[in-house]
Amino acid sequence: MMHIHRILRKIRRLSLTLLAITLVLAPFAGAGIGEPKQAFPENDTEGYLPVDVLSIDPAIKDATPDFHFLIMSPEGKETRLMDVSLAIDFLYPGDPGNDALKAELNAKMQDIWDTYPVVFETSPGGRGIPRMAGPLSR
Numbered sequence: 001m002m003h004i005h006r007i008l009r010k011i012r013r014l015s016l017t018l019l020a021i022t023l024v025l026a027p028f029a030g031a032g033i034g035e036p037k038q039a040f041p042e043n044d045t046e047g048y049l050p051v052d053v054l055s056i057d058p059a060i061k062d063a064t065p066d067f068h069f070l071i072m073s074p075e076g077k078e079t080r081l082m083d084v085s086l087a088i089d090f091l092y093p094g095d096p097g098n099d100a101l102k103a104e105l106n107a108k109m110q111d112i113w114d115t116y117p118v119v120f121e122t123s124p125g126g127r128g129i130p131r132m133a134g135p136l137s138r
Contacts, residue, residue: 063116072116081106 060067072080085102092098 060118070113070116072113077109077113081109082110 056067056071062129064070067078083107088098088102088105092101095101
């Protein structure tokens with residue numbers, strides 16, 4: 001029993017010593033990094049790349065609650081198709097019907113994009129404005 005108390009006492013001393021060392025050294029850990037910067041999105045643009053302001057035609061928003069799907073760039077559409085393909089592979093590993101399912105979904109998604117084309121209108125110094133270029137209903 002006496003042996004356990006000695007071990008506990010040593011552990012307690014070691015813990016207190018480590019705590020004291022940590023408290024002494026903690027202020028020096030951040031030395032040299034300067035003052036922290038407060039970012040204000042309204043006026044702090046340091047480190048950000050300039051981007052065009054994007055406004056969305058209300059007709060697109062009214063067409064569907066999933067209007068984000070309609071206003072994708074060509075790169076975004078390709079990424080979405082790849083995501084669907086990877087999701088099918090993940091959800092149905094080794095299923096022989098995966099390729100057919102992927103082709104079917106890709107064709108349906110492409111059909112939606114073709115039915116509801118979006119045009120990105122820009123003017124020098126203006127904002128990029130995606131607008132519906134096709135019908136809002138089938």
